[in-house]
Amino acid sequence: MVSKDFTIKNKMGLHMRPAxxxxxxxxxxxxxxxxxxxxxxxxxxxxxxxxxxxxxCGAEITVECDGADEQAMLDAASALIENGFGEE
Amino acid sequence: xxxGIGASQGFGIGKAIIIEDVKLDYSAVKYSDAExxxxxxxxxxxxxxxxxKHMADELKLTAGEKEAEILEGHITMLGDPFMxxxxxxxxxxxxxxxxxxxxxxxxxxxxxxxxxxxxxRQRASDVKDIRDTLLRILLGLKSxxxxxxxxxxxxxxxxxTPSMTSQIKKENVSAIITEIGGVTSHSAILARAMGIPAAxxxxxxxxxISDGDLLIVDGFKGEVITExxxxxxxEYTLKQExxxxxxxxxxxxxxxxxxxxSGLVKKVYGNIGKAEDAQNVVQNGGEGIGxxxxxxxxxxxxxxxxxxxxxxxxxxxxKTMDEKEVIIRTLDIGGDKNIPYLDIEKEENPFLGHRAxxxxxxxxxxxxxxxxxxxxxxxxxxxKIMIPLVTxxxxxxxxxxxxxxxxxxxxxxxxxxxxxxxxxxxxxPSAAIISDxxxxxxxxxxxxxxxxxxxxxxxxxxxxxxxxxxxCFQPSVLRAIEMTIKNAKKEGIPVGMCGEAAANTELIxxxxxxxxxxxxxTPSSIxxxxxxxxxxx
Numbered sequence: 001m002v003s004k005d006f007t008i009k010n011k012m013g014l015h016m017r018p019a020x021x022x023x024x025x026x027x028x029x030x031x032x033x034x035x036x037x038x039x040x041x042x043x044x045x046x047x048x049x050x051x052x053x054x055x056x057c058g059a060e061i062t063v064e065c066d067g068a069d070e071q072a073m074l075d076a077a078s079a080l081i082e083n084g085f086g087e088e
Numbered sequence: 089x090x091x092g093i094g095a096s097q098g099f100g101i102g103k104a105i106i107i108e109d110v111k112l113d114y115s116a117v118k119y120s121d122a123e124x125x126x127x128x129x130x131x132x133x134x135x136x137x138x139x140x141k142h143m144a145d146e147l148k149l150t151a152g153e154k155e156a157e158i159l160e161g162h163i164t165m166l167g168d169p170f171m172x173x174x175x176x177x178x179x180x181x182x183x184x185x186x187x188x189x190x191x192x193x194x195x196x197x198x199x200x201x202x203x204x205x206x207x208x209r210q211r212a213s214d215v216k217d218i219r220d221t222l223l224r225i226l227l228g229l230k231s232x233x234x235x236x237x238x239x240x241x242x243x244x245x246x247x248x249t250p251s252m253t254s255q256i257k258k259e260n261v262s263a264i265i266t267e268i269g270g271v272t273s274h275s276a277i278l279a280r281a282m283g284i285p286a287a288x289x290x291x292x293x294x295x296x297i298s299d300g301d302l303l304i305v306d307g308f309k310g311e312v313i314t315e316x317x318x319x320x321x322x323e324y325t326l327k328q329e330x331x332x333x334x335x336x337x338x339x340x341x342x343x344x345x346x347x348x349x350s351g352l353v354k355k356v357y358g359n360i361g362k363a364e365d366a367q368n369v370v371q372n373g374g375e376g377i378g379x380x381x382x383x384x385x386x387x388x389x390x391x392x393x394x395x396x397x398x399x400x401x402x403x404x405x406x407k408t409m410d411e412k413e414v415i416i417r418t419l420d421i422g423g424d425k426n427i428p429y430l431d432i433e434k435e436e437n438p439f440l441g442h443r444a445x446x447x448x449x450x451x452x453x454x455x456x457x458x459x460x461x462x463x464x465x466x467x468x469x470x471x472k473i474m475i476p477l478v479t480x481x482x483x484x485x486x487x488x489x490x491x492x493x494x495x496x497x498x499x500x501x502x503x504x505x506x507x508x509x510x511x512x513x514x515x516x517p518s519a520a521i522i523s524d525x526x527x528x529x530x531x532x533x534x535x536x537x538x539x540x541x542x543x544x545x546x547x548x549x550x551x552x553x554x555x556x557x558x559x560c561f562q563p564s565v566l567r568a569i570e571m572t573i574k575n576a577k578k579e580g581i582p583v584g585m586c587g588e589a590a591a592n593t594e595l596i597x598x599x600x601x602x603x604x605x606x607x608x609x610t611p612s613s614i615x616x617x618x619x620x621x622x623x624x625x
Contacts, residue, residue: 011468012407015208017157020164027169046170052199054208057467058504 002074003064010084013056016047018085023047025076031067033077044077090297092290093270094310096279097371097612099328100263101321104301105237106294107245107252110230112223114186122180129175129185132225136218137163139225143254150258151281158250158274162218171196186226193219204396213274217249237261242303244293248275258282263305265293265312270364279307280371287312308612338615342373346618348600350625356618357413357608359586363401366408368611373618376413378534378608379474379586380405382458383420386427392454398461406469413470415534415584415608416462417513418487419455420444420476430454439542444477449486459494466506473510474534479518484510484529513586515539520568527579534608535572537587541565560589566598573602584608593620600624 010018026033026045033044037059042049044063055061063081065073080086119125144159165171171192178188193215200212224231234243235255244265245252253275256264263285269275270288279286285307297303297314304313304324313320346354357378358369362385369377385393385401393401405414421427422435422443430451435441448455462473475487488510498505509531514520520540523533541560542549549558559565569585576583584606589595591609593616599607600621609617 016161016211020161023164023168043170046168047164048168048171048196051165051208051211052196052203054203054205056205 001064001066002070003062004074004078005060005062006078006081008055008057008059008061008081011057013054013059014050014085016051019047019050021085022077022080023050025080026073029065029067029069029073029076031065031070031073033073034064034066036062036064090287090290090293090312090314092265092287092293092310092312094286094306094308095270095273095276095288096264096284096286096307098263098283098285098307098331099324100242100285100303100305100307101316101324101328102240102242102262102303104297104299104303105241105243106297106299107232107234107243107248109246110220110224110232112220112227112229114184114190114223114227117184117186117227119182119184125179125183125185125188126176128226129179129188132185132222133166133172135225136166136222140221140251143251147250147254150254150256151278155250155278155281158214159254162214162221162250165214166218166222186223189219189222189226193222204400210273213247213249217251220249221251231255242305244297246294247273248278250274250278253278256282256284258284263287263303263307265290265297265303265305267291267293276367280367338619341615341618341622344618344622346375346621348621348624352600354600354604354621355584355606356614356621357415357584357586357606358611358614359608360405360611363404363408365611366405366414369614370408372611372614374412374611374614376415376470376606377405377409378415378584378606379536380414380416381420382417383427386419386421386430389429391429392457395457395461395464398458399464402462402465402471403468406465406471409469411470413472415472415474415511415532415586417474417476418445418462419448419458422447445475445483445487446477449483449490452490456490456494459491460498460505463491463494463498463505463508464503466508467504471506471508472532473508474513474532475510476513476536477515477539478512478526479516481522481525481529484512484526488529511581514572515543515587517544517568520544520572523572523575524578527575527581530581532581533572533576533583534606535569535583535585535587535604537565537569537585537589540568540587541589544568560587560592560595569599570602573599573604577603582606591617596620597624 035042035044037053037055042053063077140159140163144156147156174192175188197212197215203209237260239260240262242263246267247269261284264279266275266288285305287305287310290312304316346356355375357376358374359379361381422432478484495507511532512526512530513536514533515536537560544565545557547554547557549555573583582605586608590607591613607617
C-alpha cells in the first residue's frame with residue numbers, strides 16, 4: 001500500500017464537480033483507494049461518500065492506494081488534488 | 089390571492105395543470121430470488137442512465153450547459169459502486185430491488201440533509217430525485233408527461249425535480265407554481281434559465297387550485313391571482329408585454345462591460361438584503377454586490393444568529409457571486425430598525441441615537457460574532473467589510489482594531505479566514521465633510537444617498553409636510569457627494585454609491601463627471617443603469 005497526505009486547495013472543496021472528476025479518474029485503476037478524513041475512511045471510488053463527508057478547502061486528508069497499480073493511482077490522485085481538480 | 093416567493097421574473101396568464109406525483113408504492117412487489125432481483129436492479133440502473141442522458145441533452149438546448157450538469161451529476165451519483173453494492177447486499181438479505189434502493193437512498197438522503205454546508209445540503213433533493221426516478225423505472229411506471237401540455241399552461245406541483253423540469257417546453261408554459269422551494273431551488277434556477285415566471289412556496293396550492301382554473305402569476309412578487317377579472321387579465325397582459333419589451337431592449341447590456349462613450353470603465357452592482365437575493369443580482373447582470381444589508385439576518389427571530397449561521401449566509405453569497413466583489417455592511421440597527429431581543433433602549437431621537445456602528449462598538453460580543461463570520465466566509469470569494477453611520481475617524485480605527493482582534497483569534501483557533509479591506513459608508517454630513525481624513529483610514533467609500541440626503545437636509549422623508557425637501561438634487565447634497573468622490577480620488581481609493589440615487593438617470597452624468605467608480609442599485613435596475621452609463625460621455 002502507498003499513501004500520501006494532502007491539504008485541499010480548491011476553494012469550493014470536494015463538492016459535486018470536483019468529486020465527480022476525482023471519482024471518474026480513480027475508477028480507471030484496479031487498485032482500491034481510501035480517503036482518510038477527520039477520523040473516517042471514505043471509499044475514493046464512490047461519489048456519495050466523498051460528497052457527504054463535506055471535505056472543504058483547507059481540509060487535511062490522507063489518500064491510500066492498495067493494489068496492482070497503486071503507485072500510478074496515487075500519482076493520478078496527487079495530480080488532481082494539487083491542481084485543485086481543474087477548478088479555476 | 090395566494091402568496092409565495094417570487095423566484096423568476098415576469099407575469100404569466102393561463103390555465104392550471106396540476107402535476108400529481110407518481111405513486112411509488114412497492115408493497116405488492118413479491119421477492120422471487122436474489123439473482124433476478126439484482127438483474128432487475130441493474131437493468132433499471134441502465135435505463136436510468138440512458139433516460140437521464142437523454143434528458144440532459146434536451147436540457148442543454150432549453151436551459152444551457154450548467155443546468156444539464158445537475159442531471160449528469162445524477163448519473164455519477166447513481167453509478168457509485170459503494171451504493172450499488174449496498175443495494176445488492178440488501179437484496180441478498182431478502183429485500184426486493186425497490187426496497188433495497190429505497191433504504192440505501194434514504195440513508196444517503198439523511199446524510200446530506202444533516203450536513204452543515206448549505207450547498208451540500210441541497211444535494212439531498214438530488215438524492216430524492218434519483219431515488220424517485222429509479223423506483224418509478226423499477227415499478228414500470230410512466231413518468232409524468234409535462235412535455236405535452238397545451239400552450240398557455242400554468243404548471244403546479246409540490247416541487248419540480250430536475251428530471252421534471254427538463255421536459256418543460258417553455259413556449260407552452262406561461263408560469264410555474266410550487267408548494268415548496270425557494271429562490272435557490274432547482275425549480276427556481278431552471279425557471280429563470282428558461283425565462284418562465286415562477287411563484288414558489290405557495291402553500292397548499294395543489295389543493296386550493298383545480299385543473300383548468302384561470303390564473304395570473306406575478307413572478308416578481310410571488311403572487312397568484314385566482315379567479316381574475318377581465319380587467320385584471322387585460323392589465324397583466326399589458327404588463328407582461330411591457331416587461332418583455334423592456335427586457336428585450338436591455339438584454340444587449342447583459343454581458344456588456346460598463347464603459348462610457350469616452351472609454352471610462354465603471355461597475356454596476358446590486359444591493360441585497362438576504363443571501364438568496366444574490367441570485368437576482370447574477371440574473372440581472374450585476375458585476376458584484378455593493379451593499380449586503382445584514383440586519384435582515386437578525387430580524388424576525390427571537391435571538392441573534394450564531395457565527396455559524398452568519399458564516400453560511402455570507403459564504404453562500406460569496407460562492408453565488410463566484411469571485412465577484414461582495415461588500416458586506418455590518419449590522420445597521422437602531423433608528424427605524426428595532427430588534428426586540430437586542431434590548432435597544434427607547435430613544436427620543438432614534439435617528440440621532442445609539443445605532444449602527446455606535447451600537448456595535450458598545451456591544452463587542454455581538455459585533456465580533458458578525459466580524460468573525462465575515463472573515464471566515466471571505467475565504468470563498470472577494471468579500472469586503474463596510475462600516476455604516478461613521479461620523480468620526482476614531483470609529484473606523486476602532487472597528488479596524490476589532491477586525492484585527494477577530495483575525496488573531498481565528499488564527500489561534502486554527503480556523504481558515506481572510507483579512508479583508510474595510511471601507512466606510514458615507515451617509516452623514518460629518519463623514520462627507522471629513523472624507524479627506526476618513527480616506528486615509530478606509531480602503532474604499534460607498535455613498536449611502538438615502539440617509540445622506542435625510543441627514544443633510546434634516547428632513548424625515550416619511551413626513552408629508554416636509555418630504556419635498558428630501559431631494560438628492562439639493563445643492564448641499566450634491567456638494568457632499570462631489571466632495572466625497574474627490575477626496576476618495578485624491579487618496580486613490582475606490583468610491584461607489586449604494587443609495588437609490590445611483591440609479592437616477594439624471595444624476596448619473598454628474599456622478600460620472602466627478603469620477604464615481606461603482607453604482608450599486610436594486611437588482612431590477614442594474615441593466616437600465618448600465619445602459620444610462622454606456623450612453624454617457
